[in-house]
Amino acid sequence: MTSDPDLSPALDVLPQPLLEAAQAARREFLVALEPLRGELFRYCRRLTGSVWDAEDLAQETLARALTRGAVSHQPVERPMAWLVRIATNAFLDQVRRPAALLVEPSERAAPALALSG
Numbered sequence: 001m002t003s004d005p006d007l008s009p010a011l012d013v014l015p016q017p018l019l020e021a022a023q024a025a026r027r028e029f030l031v032a033l034e035p036l037r038g039e040l041f042r043y044c045r046r047l048t049g050s051v052w053d054a055e056d057l058a059q060e061t062l063a064r065a066l067t068r069g070a071v072s073h074q075p076v077e078r079p080m081a082w083l084v085r086i087a088t089n090a091f092l093d094q095v096r097r098p099a100a101l102l103v104e105p106s107e108r109a110a111p112a113l114a115l116s117g
Contacts, residue, residue, distance in 0.1 A: 029066050033079065040083050047091045057094075061087040 033040075040061060045054035064086050069076065076082045 025070075026066060029069065030062065033062065033065070033083070036080050036083060039080060040087065043084055044087055044091075047087065057087060057091055060090045064090060 037058070041054055041058050044057040044061065045051065048054045048057055061083055065083060068086065
């Protein structure tokens with residue numbers, strides 16, 4: 001029998017200054033990319049063919065860009081090209097993902113057996 005890993009309560013709560021710094025970095029990142037948002041949306045609209053799907057893809061692109069930017073060790077020299085690549089990959093991920101199958105019950109549930117006693 002395997003024991004559960006030691007889940008020490010060393011970090012019960014994330015410190016508020018840490019959360020505030022993360023929120024500030026996110027705001028600064030989005031403000032910096034705001035001039036590119038219209039062009040990004042238009043590109044996403046061409047990919048998806050839908051205004052609503054384009055908005056979802058643009059949001060996903062910005063979220064992925066924030067994550068990738070946070071771990072990058074090099075400056076992003078052409079931000080629009082970078083966003084286009086991220087959007088394209090996000091779109092392809094969605095297209096490649098198998099669609100959910102709607103399954104209908106083929107048979108009615110078998111009646112419960114009555115216990116004779």
